[in-house]
Amino acid sequence: MDRNDGPDDDLQRLRLQTVSVAAGRPPRRPGEPLNVPLVMASNFHAAGPGQAAAEYSRDDGTPTWAALETAVGALEGGGAVAFASGMAAVSAIVELLPVGARVVVASDSYSAVRTLLAAGSPPGRWELDHVDVTDTGAVLAAARGADLLWLESPTNPLMDVADLPELCAGARAAGALVAVDNTFATPILQRPLAMGADIVMHSGTKFIGGHSDLLIGLAVTADQDLYERLRARRELAGATPGGLEAFLALRGLRTMAVRVAAGQRAAGELAERLHAHPAIDRVRYPGLAGDPGHARAAAQMDGFGAVLSFEVRGGARAADAVCAAVRLIHSATSLGGVESTIERRAKLPGQEHVPPGLLRLSVGCEHVEDLWDDLDQALVSAAEAGRQHPLGLRHRGSSTGRLR
Numbered sequence: 001m002d003r004n005d006g007p008d009d010d011l012q013r014l015r016l017q018t019v020s021v022a023a024g025r026p027p028r029r030p031g032e033p034l035n036v037p038l039v040m041a042s043n044f045h046a047a048g049p050g051q052a053a054a055e056y057s058r059d060d061g062t063p064t065w066a067a068l069e070t071a072v073g074a075l076e077g078g079g080a081v082a083f084a085s086g087m088a089a090v091s092a093i094v095e096l097l098p099v100g101a102r103v104v105v106a107s108d109s110y111s112a113v114r115t116l117l118a119a120g121s122p123p124g125r126w127e128l129d130h131v132d133v134t135d136t137g138a139v140l141a142a143a144r145g146a147d148l149l150w151l152e153s154p155t156n157p158l159m160d161v162a163d164l165p166e167l168c169a170g171a172r173a174a175g176a177l178v179a180v181d182n183t184f185a186t187p188i189l190q191r192p193l194a195m196g197a198d199i200v201m202h203s204g205t206k207f208i209g210g211h212s213d214l215l216i217g218l219a220v221t222a223d224q225d226l227y228e229r230l231r232a233r234r235e236l237a238g239a240t241p242g243g244l245e246a247f248l249a250l251r252g253l254r255t256m257a258v259r260v261a262a263g264q265r266a267a268g269e270l271a272e273r274l275h276a277h278p279a280i281d282r283v284r285y286p287g288l289a290g291d292p293g294h295a296r297a298a299a300q301m302d303g304f305g306a307v308l309s310f311e312v313r314g315g316a317r318a319a320d321a322v323c324a325a326v327r328l329i330h331s332a333t334s335l336g337g338v339e340s341t342i343e344r345r346a347k348l349p350g351q352e353h354v355p356p357g358l359l360r361l362s363v364g365c366e367h368v369e370d371l372w373d374d375l376d377q378a379l380v381s382a383a384e385a386g387r388q389h390p391l392g393l394r395h396r397g398s399s400t401g402r403l404r
Contacts, residue, residue: 011074016188017257024071024250036067038247059235064243068250069218072208075187076200078222081230082246086183086203087112088239089217093179093199094120094148095233096226101126101147106133106162108155110181110203111350117150133162134292136170143171151197152181153190154293157309157345157360158353159284161293164300168196183207183336188257189264189303193222199230206336207306210252210259214245259338259365263306266368270361273372274310279318279379281357284309306363307335309345312379314386316356319344321382323359328366328374335362340371 011019026036039062047053054060061069065082073080083089090113097103105117107130114130121128126147131139133151139162143149149171153162164180171178179199180192186207192200202208204216219230234240241249264287271285286297287304297304312319322342323331329340341362346354363371 016075019074020071020188020257021254023074024067024069026067036063036250038243039064040243058238058240062243062246064246064250065241068241068246068253071250071253072187072202072204072218073220076182076191076220077193078200078220079224079227080218080220081227081234082204082241082249083217083219083234084239084241084245085215086201086205086217087116088234088237089201089203089219090116092230092233092237092239093201093219094126095237096177096229097126097147099125102129102145103127103148103150104129104131104139104142104146104176105150106152106155106160107131108133108158108160108353109150109152110156110183111345111348113150113181115350132160133167134160136163136166139167140170140174143167143176144174146171146174146176149176149178150181151178151192152184154184154286154297154305154307156184157351157358159286159291159293159307159309161286161296163296164190164192164195164197168192172196172198184305184307185301186256186260186305188260189305190301193220195300198223199226204249205334207256207260208253208336209245209249210256210337211248212334212337212339214242214248214252216241216245216249260303260306262365263363264303266366266371267306267308267361267363268304269368270363270371270375271308271310274308274375277376277379279313279383281311281313284311284358307360308363309358309360311355312357312359312382314357314382316344316346318382318386319357319359320347321385322375322378325378325381325385326374327377328370329361329378335360337362338365340364340366 043056044054069080103126120126129142131142168178178197180197182200183203183206200220202218204218221227268287271283274280275283285308286293329342332341345351346356
C-alpha cells in the first residue's frame, strides 16, 4: 500500500514476537543506524520535475511515522495509518460514514467512543444502536442494514468476549463495515483482520507505547481504498502524530511482546487468587475457566491478556478504599504501561452500566508476589476501614487448574 505495504514475504515467515522487533527497520547499510532516527520536520526540500519526494509532513508523513506504521501494519496484516491519539483514529474511521448512517456499537466499550458516537446521533449524523457483544445472534440481527459495526473484544471494562470470526463474517455479508478496537488484546494475542474485520484500531498510548509517556493512535486495514481514505482523513483533519510520540511508540513496540507476556502471566495468577479472596464478589478475566468468555477467547486469541476486572464486596466505597490503599500499584486511569494501574471505572461519566464496585486492573511488569502483597493489604485495609472483619488471604499455593 504505497509507502506502507503489509508484511513482506520475509516477515510473514517470522513469529509475531520477532516481527515486533524486526519490522520497520531501515535498510542495512554500513555505517547507518539500526533504527529509523527521530525525524522532526514539517517540510522537506522540494523535488525536481519528474521526481517524487515528501514535501510536507501533514500530507506525506515522515520517516519516523512510516517506520511505526510499517511495523504495526506488519503485525496486524495490513496498512497502518498513525494518528495523534486513539480517539483521533476513531474519529477518522467514523467520518468515513455517510450522513444518516446506522452505527451498531458494543454497549460495553471504551466510554469516549460511546460518547463520540452518542454526540453524532441527535443532529442526525448517524443513527446509533447498542448491543451486547456476547449475544452473537442479537448483534448480527442489529447489523442488518447497518453501515458500521464497532466491536471491542475483550471489552472495556467488563472483559466480555465477542465471537469475532462469526460477527465479522455475518456483518460484512450484511453490508456493514466492521471495525475492531484491538487495544486490550494487541496484535500479539489477536489479529482481527485475519478474522474478517475491515479495520483494526489501536490506542497506541496503551500497550504499543507501553510506558505511559505518549498519546498516539493507529488504524489498520488490508483494503487499499479504506487505507487511502483514512490517510486522506488524517491529512484534511490534521490529526497527525507528533514526531517524538511516533519514535517512542515504535521503541515501545519493540518490547511489546515481552511486556504483554509478563503482564499476562501475572494477570492470570492474580485472577486466580482474587477469585478465592473473600473480599471479592466476582473476577472478570477470560483466562479463568469459569469465565463466560473463556472458551471463545481460547479459540480466537493466543492468550488472555494483561487486563482484568474484579468487583469488591462493599461496592463503590470499598472499591475506592482499595484504590486509596494500594502502595505499589498506581491508582490512575489508562492502561498497558510497565507499571500496574487500578481504577474504579464506574466513577466516570457514561459508565452507568458498570457495577459500582468494579475495579479495572492493568497488570504491568512488576513481580507477581509484590503485586499480590499490595492488593491483599489494600483489600484488608479497605475491609477494616468499612468496619468489616479482617479479610486478608495470604497465598497458599497456585490454583492453576482454572487457567489455560
